[in-house]
Amino acid sequence: MAVPDWIWFVFIFAFGCCIGSFLNVVIYRLPRDKSLVTPPSACPACDRHIHFYDNIPLFSWLFLGRKCRYCKVSISPRYFIIELLTGLVFLGLFILYFQFNLRNGIRLDAGGGWFIYLIHIIMLGAFIAASAIDLELWIIPLSICWLVTAAGFVGSAVGVYIIDPALIRTYSLLPSASANTGALAVGATAGLVISLVLLVSGVLKRSYDSEDSENLQSTLPENLKEPDDSTEESKEPAEQQFNHRLEACREIVFLLPIIICSVACFWVAREVAPVGDWWEDFSQHPAIAGLLGSVWGYFVGCGMVWGIRIFGTLAFGKEAMGLGDVHLMGAAGSVIGPVYVVVAFFVAPFFGLAWAGFQMFFKKIQQIPYGPFLSLGIFVVIILHDWIRDYMSFVFDH
Secondary structure, eight states, X not given: OOOOHHHHHHHXXXXXXXXXXXXXXXXXXXXXXXXXXXXXXXXTTTOOBOOGGGOOTTHHHHHTTTBOTTTXXXXXXXXXXXXXXXXXXXXXXXXXXXXXXXXXXXXXXSTTHHHHHHHHHXXXXXXXXXXXXHHHHSOOOHHHHHHHHHHHHHHHHXXXXXXXXHHHXXXXXXXXXXXXXXXXXXXXXXXXXXXXHHXXXXXXXXXXXXXXXXXXXXXXXXXXXXXXTTOOOOOOOOOXXXXXXXXXXXXXXXXXXXXXXXXXXXXXXXXXXXXXXXXXXXXXXXXXXXXXXXXXXXXXXXXXXXXXXXXXXXXXXXXXXXXXXXXXXXXXXXXXXXXXXXXXXXXXXHHHHHHHHHHHHHTOOOOOOOXXXXXXXXXXXXXXHXXXXXXXXXXXXX
């Protein structure tokens, strides 16, 4: 017997709110290097343990009158907002995918559509947490980006055993590499390993590195050093004195092995016939093609933002964008693929410019965290995915 739609809606919304409750834990604890598991939830003001009946998503915040049951200190509205937002995003995506059939090839009852939905809500949930942290503290924890990247790699490799590979390629449900882009991905991976080895061995120096832990702490907002989760006020981070153009040059040196190795592998796969023939057969195995497509999406997402960061830093003499933004777009590229992550990157500035204008007009703030707008651009792209795909097909066919 088919499950009524309203039961699905209630379940998905409630599930999303519960995930949002966990995301609140992530938002508060992760940037402060606290365990996400222990100790149990407690009031940040009086440190009293929060019982389960005071920790029900949405309802507890309302029933408690937005205050701690014991010390009566106000509870930040962020808790309610994140729970509600996560529930609405999970439910909205479910309705768009499975009720309105917004994405071709994604169905709840067949074809493994639930798998695509699962990968996408993992990404969106993680980016909600990353965006909230970025708005409050001007940082994006890399562990959040790595989680999404891992989901993208595994999902793209395993998805071909759940969904017909022909459907994946036809409707671009998951990243999938051609032999040429697969060669680029392998070369970039080899180059990244070389760069990391050089970095660990001390041959290359990490950019914006400080051996003075006190100076490093001075670059973080005060509300990260002295947590007070009831405050709604966030501060712009102070900057250390760096030669920014020199730091950008260090990053260019780090990227050179990645670029050189990717070009070399691409050339070998195309020009060396025995290798090229073997690679054509090997790389087009559905699982291999999926994994390499995800890896190449990661490098394209990272490389695009990193390039803007380096050129902006060289041009203006100050750090442009953060490495958290680089990893965030790389994570998105591993899930949605190289083409769509580029589109998302060009969609994001529309949100960023609108918010920047609002902030500068009303609050006179010149600097804004960019992670939330990148996340909005990614969300728009996965919603408008089929329109974008059809438009690009029309353009390239004509």
